[in-house]
Amino acid sequence: MLSVGISNSLQQQSTSAAGSSSSKPSRTSDAAVRAAAAEQRVKKRLRAESEEEVDSDYDDKVDLASTEDEEEFEGESGDDDSDAPLASQKGKSKAKPKTHTLKEIRKQKAESRERKKDPHIASEERALKKKLGRKLTHAEKTTIALQKHHPELKDVWGDLEAKIQIITPVEAEQPKELKVTLLPFQRESLSWMREQEKGVWRGGMLADEMGMGKTIQIISLLVSDRKRPNLVIAPTVAVMQWRNEIATHTDGMKVLVWHGSGRASNTEELEKYDVVLTTYAVLESCFRKQEKGFARKGKMITEDSPVHKIKWRRIILDEAHNIKERATNTAKACFELKSDVKWCLSGTPLQNRVGELYSLVRFLGGDPFSFYFCKACDCKSLHWQFVDHKYCKDCGHGPMQHTCLWNNEILTPIQKNGMVGPGQTAFKKLKILLDRMMLRRTKVQKADDLGLPPRVVIVRRDHFSPEEKELYTSLYSDVKRQFGTYLEQGTVLNNYSNIFSLLTRMRQMACHPDLVLRSKTNAAQFVPGAEEATVCRLCNDVAEDAIQARCRHIFDRECIKQYLEAALEQVPGCPICHVPLTIDLDAPALDLETSGSGPRQGILGRLNIDTWKSSTKIEALVEDLSNLRLQDSTTKSIVFSQFVSFLDLIDFRLKRAGFNVCRLEGTMSPQARDATIQHFMSNVDVTVFLVSLKAGGVALNLTEASRVYLCDSWWNPAVSPQAMDRIHRLGQHRPVQAIKLVIEDSIESRIVQLQEKKAAMINATLSTDDAAMGRLTPQDVSSFVLPRFTVLTFVLLSACFPFQGVYSSSSSRTAS
Template identity: 30%
Template sequence: MTSFIRPPVAESTLESSHSLPPFNYPESNLASSAGLYVDKVQALPNLAPKTEAPEVLQKLLENIRPDEDIPPEQREETPKAMSTALMEHQKLGLAWLKKMEEGFNQGGILADDMGLGKTVQALALILSRPSEDALIKTTLIVAPVALMRQWENEIENKVRARFSLKVHIYHGSGKKHDFSRLQKYDVVLTTFGTLGSELKKKREWGLAKRNNPNWVPGNKKDKLSLVGDECKWYRVIIDEAQCIKNKNTLNAQAACELQATYRFCMTGTPMMNSIDELYSLINFLRIKPYNDQQQFNYNFSRPIKSQSRHHNEAAMRKLQVLLKAILLRRTKSSLIDGAPIITIPPKHIKKQHVVFSDDEESLYRALETKSQITFNRYLKANTVGRNYGNVLVLLLRLRQACCHPHLIKDLSVDSVIQDIPEDALMTMASQIDERAVARLKEQEGFECPICYDGVENPTIFIPCGHNTCAECFEKIVDPARGIRDGNEQSKAACPECRNEVNPKKVTDYKHFVKYHMPEKIPEDEREELEDVSDDESDSDDYDSEEEDEDTTLGGFIVQDEDPTESDTVEQTLRPSKKNVTKSKPIGKGKGKAPAKPKKTLAQLKKESLRNQAAKRHYLRRLRRNYESSAKIEKTMQLLSEIEQNDSTEKTIIFSQFTSLLDLLEVPLNDQNYKYQRYDGSMRANDRADAVNNFMEAADCKVMLISLKAGNAGLNLNKASQVIILDPFWNPFIEDQAIDRAHRMMQQRDVHVHRILVENTVEDRIIALQEKKRELITTALDENVGKSIARLGVRELAYLFVSILITALNSFVDFIIGR
């Protein structure tokens, strides 16, 4: 196994005992107990942030109460304005929300699991605690565009007519209102993109003012309706608050600019990768003192990442106390009055290990060795950070090789930009902003800013030069998003700079290199870039059979730039002569010009998105010299076993790689399985039809879904079997995918099969998943939260004081040379 793919340092779990000794802390400077050397410690620069004031901590800790123990007769009742009754856990949630508004924090994080009714609880709060100030009465709700219509429907359907709320959607054509009109509504709904765009405009105004103090907006459209100085909201609710987890994004910064009396975050996943993601939510909530980045890092981020078990455990315990003070979380298995919140059949997750064929094994090990050599070169040159994107691509290739060797070169390099001819892609590459060109030339590898995965050939936006992976690009420019959500004028925006993205004004890195850096194109790939001739037809007639280029497993490695690497490795990666198919001329007779090179699989894949005839032609090419893989064989075996055990069961199959789903379609067709497909490249109507057909047709047993396109927002509870073909870095993305089947109205136990190859990069991904899950589950542990709630404020304060004293004593020891 390669040694360079290391999971993070293990974070220790807490011990089972949660009892704390009583502690009476002094009212004077808490640091005084560190001794005579405190003055020297305080004189050192940047050793620690300013100490928390005891009164701030005390007010924060006073929010912690054992609300789960409230008897039914003392719980909040359903607001009389609501037309549907709250469930018991929702009544407790309403009580908690009201308590948080009335307390020191004036807000918090509602982190209930998906399906437990966070929206209903928030609506109950809006109805229970209306503003008494007619000038500041509006609740602003910020949510993904896909949830705009859902919020509007919930408000319309769950509020009695005589208590109806005035609602406005500030998005698309609804952005004509200024704040003076918005503040007359009870609820205003807007999106993260709209919020980010306003902050961008506000910053541009600030720059214009600095350059010209007399500058004033000259257009009626130049208004700030959300983040302007006069925009004061009664309450702000951030729905799907994981969307602001990255504090560096414009959307997160815009959320923090909002002015409001009360603030709430709602998310089922307040952390998905690390503790650091929690900071952005705390910053939005303005939870003192930890909305200061230095304080947060000092108290939580750094000690939890440290290799000291003592610091790990102390910081984790302190984090659990903080979360209990600001966050409420219940899961589907949580107990209320001795019974689960909801009753749903259990899910069973099983690892299904497969073994490479001899060819797959030799190819994978050769690629692994080559990747190790490249990584060691970065390590030796101390350039790993600068080559972070390249390292991600190295890992991407290894992950692809675990699935099917064709993914590495034949099917993965080309982006899937629909309906844009090759010459247009080149023209677009010439229109990238000069500064963006310079930035892209220096960039070593790419990471998608949406899914954070490595990208070999990103889609590049014109003119800003920012980019995403092909699948995330398809999601953000989906023209049916606005129609689906009631906003026909919905426009896509760059996830980094928020400039509008025109789906027709994009290119990809391959064509950027061809135009701006042709010297970087490997010799053996230059002909491939010129394969498409000017007189090619776009006809739907794909019925003629063609001679095929090499589609065997040979020749799949994309060469790295260093020609001095091991000759042995190069020999291993070079295709054997017996596997090389020489191209043959199609023309008859002597003197005929040789036929133009045949289209590559990647080119056919791109064309397959146009119509069904092109799709059939692409699948025929895949079948002609079809090579299976260990994972595909295991998948077909599982489908056969499921069919034999119960012919009525339906199966969802997830993969990150749409090309792997393409390859899987070949044996599915050959064995006459009725199946549907769902991925980001499909039109919205086609995706909706696929879901309906899968759910309604009794003979449709299989659904192939791209993990990035279908991990959330789908109801596929007719399926009780889930196959995950490849592990993703983030375990919570996989959890969301599984929840497409394991959800309300599911009638069967859900069986999840994770297909893995041992002794490969997948082992490391699984280890990383387990560390992330352990860290975040420990921080959000519901049982620990209940134990914490039963402690007094003084006992809880002991945690915070003792950590401070430990840190100061460590500094003292360092100073006096112990």
């Protein structure tokens, strides 16, 4: 741009000079060239100084562009002596522009940066480079730069080992206020938690395996120190369970379930209770209204969050992996809570990637590991806050000058190097930190104390029917063609949501073709003229005279009348969610088309029930449950699926086969969930419990059942163990079987393979066995450290372009 401007200026000046005097050379043009060249040199020097601290890769790109600009200018204005008078250049031929290879440019810039670098930092880098015998990584250079302005980071890991000793659990006395007798390992954790609350962390992570009684261990801590108020944040499905456990095992503890539209907003009222129970969704909603506000009558109104105004005695995050993504509102809402002590409870604190642990460390306030540091000054902050994304609010330096110590010391080395070199060192640092912050015991380690029956995991593999195979192959061809288009166009990175959607459709097709063909978005495409009918939830047939209960479930008027007439209870419960039924039998018929958005009708409303066909996976489930009923009619089973529409089809097929079924879904209120769970646990004739994986895959205690069926595989390897351990936990006396239903020659085989690799990495990371890391293969590490998008792309690639050695056997068993 500068060279073009100079050329235009010269042309204008030469034109004006020709009009006044054609024989006399213009001195003005000479001065203009010299001034422009001087201005360019000044700009180059300022630009070089401002970019001195920028990342090397980014620097190379900018320098390459600036070098091209220089060459362009030199090509137009002559050789390097561009500030010499034009008259002195008349006899010279036009100089050719200088050319440099990218390697030469990078070398020149590296030498320039080395000359301008702080001598102390340069000396430190050379010493470390000589010690390691290799080039330094960007993270290692950043570490040296940080230590100049933050000397406390010089030996932060050595100080951590020396100053904070690992607390060895010893058995504490049984709390007198607790009605239940603690097991020996639970008394050990009580002792450990008391010591942790006195230490530098003021809390920690209790990461015992699922089913080992983390809830009762925390309750024992609460009764041993009755200071109030305490806040417990849990998934919606677990809130009522917490209330019931506290009421059962303690005396005199005041408990408030802070949930629903009528919850108290007075902080003084909340502080009267020993324990306040709430959910992650309520906490996030309060925080969002406080920080961003909500629209009302065309205005944005903010509202203070009561839970964020109180300084709690303790804050306890149940299933703390709910805040694993640090950028979500839920995580931010938890970060802003104030308390004396903080605890994280999770049987799976690490699920997909090592970066997920940051949120737990950040919540606990791990200093300095969760802080952001500036490389140019002594700025240190818990928050990533920049004005217009350009300047730090505290020190004014740019984002490139700031780095998170966790990312620099642990996350980045592991992501870039795996278990080699800097990555191996980072894993050791992570272990040093977790040993002082986390207590984890497994069922195998405490088998003598627990006395649990064995658990057997069975992977049942079935094949598509010919019709299903044809449909899956057709979908597979479409997906392969679409993904191939992304690859050819180089737009894979820009189509994350589309790739995820393609994978989801392939997973649904493996469950039942109607999940794709009759989905709400595709029904009109594959079945022209298809409409969604109103379905009675009692008979699963079209409701000709539909009415709606207060709990929003829809029934045919005659069906619900017969149900009420046959009920023995004075106030019968809803046949779906089992809360006390409230319904107006004389209400006008419900018309969903005119009433707009109504309750979810499900996939049954888009099917012709008379001609509907089941699928291979559903029939495999029915076969297993039927055989189990013949062996022992009292055995209860839980069926998990991620897809609620698939649960609709399973529900319909099981009822047709004569099974008594109840369901738990995410749309239910805490009271409805609790009522449904109690109905399943207390009724012998209810033998099958259909549970949405997201709604009931964690925090439930369902020891009345002894069979678990996992109908579809999820990316997260922690989801399956969480679901299995809803029944394999304290209080279980029957042998437990967990059956995974997998369709061969489908994407599910690839997902299972990915789960196994991730699970091996997670177990090694959280294990107290130092040799566990050495048993990992590079493939195990790669599936764990790669970003989620890369993992999804790998799965789709392997599904679209199959490779050998996925699975060959028809079934496999694992005993634990």
